[in-house]
Amino acid sequence: MATLxxxxxxxxxxxxxxxxxxxxIHRLEAGGSMLPDTPENLKQIIGIYKAYAVPMxxxxxxxxxxxxxVFLDPLxxxxxxxxxxxxxxxxxxxxxxxxxxIWRGEAEAHPELxxxxxxxxxxxxxxxxxxxxxxxxxxxxxxxxxxxxxxxHQGMGGxxxxxxxxxxxxxxxxxxxxxxxxxxxxxxxxxxxxxDLFYEKCRDLSYxxxxxxxxxxxxxxxxxxxxxxxxxxFKGVPDAMDFLVNGIFAVAGRPIYHHxxxxxxxxxxxxxxxxxxxxxxxxxxxxxAVFYRTAPFRGTKSxxxxxxxVPGDQKDFHYGILYADVFPVGSAGIPPTLLMQDMMxxxxxxxxxxxxxxxxxxxxVLIQLGITFQRSMYNVTSAVIQALRTALLYPxxxxxxxxxxxxxxxxxxxxxxxxxxxxxxxxIQSQDYR
Amino acid sequence: MATIVxxxxxxxxxxxxxxxVQAAGLVETLQTPGPFTVFAPNDDAFAKxxxxxxxxxxxxxxxLARILTFHVVAGKYTQAELLEMGQIDSIEGAPIPVRTGxxxxxxxxxxTVLAADIEAENGIIHxxxxxxxxx
Numbered sequence: 001m002a003t004l005x006x007x008x009x010x011x012x013x014x015x016x017x018x019x020x021x022x023x024x025i026h027r028l029e030a031g032g033s034m035l036p037d038t039p040e041n042l043k044q045i046i047g048i049y050k051a052y053a054v055p056m057x058x059x060x061x062x063x064x065x066x067x068x069x070v071f072l073d074p075l076x077x078x079x080x081x082x083x084x085x086x087x088x089x090x091x092x093x094x095x096x097x098x099x100x101x102i103w104r105g106e107a108e109a110h111p112e113l114x115x116x117x118x119x120x121x122x123x124x125x126x127x128x129x130x131x132x133x134x135x136x137x138x139x140x141x142x143x144x145x146x147x148x149x150x151x152x153h154q155g156m157g158g159x160x161x162x163x164x165x166x167x168x169x170x171x172x173x174x175x176x177x178x179x180x181x182x183x184x185x186x187x188x189x190x191x192x193x194x195x196d197l198f199y200e201k202c203r204d205l206s207y208x209x210x211x212x213x214x215x216x217x218x219x220x221x222x223x224x225x226x227x228x229x230x231x232x233x234f235k236g237v238p239d240a241m242d243f244l245v246n247g248i249f250a251v252a253g254r255p256i257y258h259h260x261x262x263x264x265x266x267x268x269x270x271x272x273x274x275x276x277x278x279x280x281x282x283x284x285x286x287x288x289a290v291f292y293r294t295a296p297f298r299g300t301k302s303x304x305x306x307x308x309x310v311p312g313d314q315k316d317f318h319y320g321i322l323y324a325d326v327f328p329v330g331s332a333g334i335p336p337t338l339l340m341q342d343m344m345x346x347x348x349x350x351x352x353x354x355x356x357x358x359x360x361x362x363x364x365v366l367i368q369l370g371i372t373f374q375r376s377m378y379n380v381t382s383a384v385i386q387a388l389r390t391a392l393l394y395p396x397x398x399x400x401x402x403x404x405x406x407x408x409x410x411x412x413x414x415x416x417x418x419x420x421x422x423x424x425x426x427x428i429q430s431q432d433y434r
Numbered sequence: 435m436a437t438i439v440x441x442x443x444x445x446x447x448x449x450x451x452x453x454x455v456q457a458a459g460l461v462e463t464l465q466t467p468g469p470f471t472v473f474a475p476n477d478d479a480f481a482k483x484x485x486x487x488x489x490x491x492x493x494x495x496x497x498l499a500r501i502l503t504f505h506v507v508a509g510k511y512t513q514a515e516l517l518e519m520g521q522i523d524s525i526e527g528a529p530i531p532v533r534t535g536x537x538x539x540x541x542x543x544x545x546t547v548l549a550a551d552i553e554a555e556n557g558i559i560h561x562x563x564x565x566x567x568x569x
Contacts, residue, residue: 099493100486157569250486253497275496280568391567393544402536403544 013404021415021425028411029404031396033382035375037237040431042229045240045376047351048343048369050226052376055342056219057110058117059143061086063212067205068261072180072198074187080140081128087114093251094220102250103224110223113138116345139338143211145297149289151207153314156288158281160210160256163274164203170195173202176260176267206270209258214282217254221247226348237379244383245390254278287384291377292417293317297335300328321377323422326370340366343373358434368434375428385414435555438472439464442559450480450488457492458499469510470557471522473530473542475565483565500526504568510558513540513550528568542566 017025024034035041062079065086070079087109090097095107119125120136131137154161163169177198181187191198225234225243234240256278258270270276296303296310296319303309311317321336329336344365347355355361355368389396393410394403418425427433439461442448451474455461464470480488491498504526516522516532517540524530532542540547545564552559 102486246484249484253491253494255494273496275500277497392569400536
């Protein structure tokens with residue numbers, strides 16, 4: 001089987017696009033990314049993928065820990081205290097025991113993550129509780145905000161969400177709830193009289209599992225991209241995008257499920273046999289919920305919903321990273337800022353030096369890396385767009401004009417989403433946007 | 435007359451499809467009287483998928499079965515009947531659009547039919563040059 005490398009299309013099969021983003025559409029049609037192909041962009045996005053992959057290695061493990069073990073704990077004060085068993089949990093797509101060995105990373109938690117967890121920003125080995133209370137830790141709040149976006153937006157394709165409202169799912173929940181609260185008449189009575197309370201919490205936890213399983217794949221992909229770049233392997237931004245496209249296909253069929261463990265017993269809230277897949281039930285809803293939609297983050301900017309400053313239709317929400325004004329997001333305690341803080345701890349030296357040379361150097365490094373992150377996510381979104389085009393439409397060099405026109409219409413429809421003024425697609429075309 | 439599975443097994447160029455149908459546990463289903471309409475991607479179609487795609491699916495039979503059942507329709511439909519309908523629901527649940535392409539080609543979603551209306555005892559087969567995916 002051949003790796004996807006996009007050939008240069010033959011020209012003039014169809015007339016040029018007249019879309020406001022025609023230049024970007026023509027770039028996509030030539031196998032490029034929404035992000036311009038410059039060495040500076042390549043350096044930025046790969047550096048940030050690496051800085052993202054380290055905390056992501058924590059996020060996916062903790063998301064699964066919360067979904068599988070913390071479960072319905074009414075006071076989950078220690079849900080971010082990841083036990084050793086989850087740090088050792090072998091990644092299904094890295095290490096010698098991997099189901100599919102495309103990416104070279106190790107199966108266990110990344111050494112840089114373990115070092116940070118031990119000493120934190122303080123650089124001192126203290127009991128975990130002190131690092132936690134000082135907020136000197138990996139910030140799961142960002143991961144939970146992403147999960148919340150997926151839970152809240154719901155109907156974004158795939159069949160995962162529909163299943164969470166079936167009698168079959170509720171029956172699975174009943175079994176797990178009965179086992180989890182065995183010997184706790186208060187909670188069991190509560191469940192008996194107000195069953196939707198715990199069902200809804202279970203749905204929430206099923207999305208924890210969904211996102212955890214999604215990121216379990218992305219962490220080794222980003223580590224591998226960083227390694228390839230360090231070895232001089234990527235020639236440009238399109239190479240990095242094609243690598244992501246191949247990765248999306250490779251794991252498209254990975255099962256998405258939610259298992260709960262009470263003691264040694266496993267309860268399958270969402271069994272693997274429901275045939276939910278990484279591509280349809282996790283990746284595509286994730287991109288829609290997190291990259292495009294989300295919701296306004298508290299502490300950034302106030303909107304008056306009664307004055308229709310917030311769209312009436314959830315599908316029109318546009319508060320994701322592709323639309324974000326990174327500057328006000330840079331205030332303390334806001335989930336995207338917490339992600340920036342997480343990534344700052346693991347920046348490769350070349351990116352740290354790069355930020356030192358611009359703007360206010362170290363003083364506004366969070367904003368600078370936030371904008372780099374935005375660039376990198378435009379590249380990931382480009383990979384998703386190209387993967388969808390590959391899966392659902394036609395090759396870029398297809399000689400059939402009808403097919404080429406179908407590709408064109410698809411690309412134009414995707415670009416329509418960036419016509420609204422908040423979109424940052426125009427900004428990322430320039431290197432001066434930082 | 436041979437069943438859909440018998441034809442696939444005994445025709446050159448369908449070894450990946452046959453292996454996939456076996457891995458997904460769909461052989462017995464496709465041996466029943468049906469009838470079914472099967473859009474059958476050939477080996478070249480599967481080979482177009484990036485590395486790892488088929489391996490991951492084969493490791494996970496329910497997920498593989500879902501992709502494969504997107505290639506199967508309940509009932510026996512010839513090319514002419516399908517083109518008249520324009521769209522038909524797969525057993526997976528998602529719809530499959532069909533149309534006449536440039537130069538009178540028979541197109542099923544983003545695949546072109548290489549050989550249409552292959553009669554089987556329990557249905558009909560149309561050979562595709564692409565694996566089709568939902569969405």
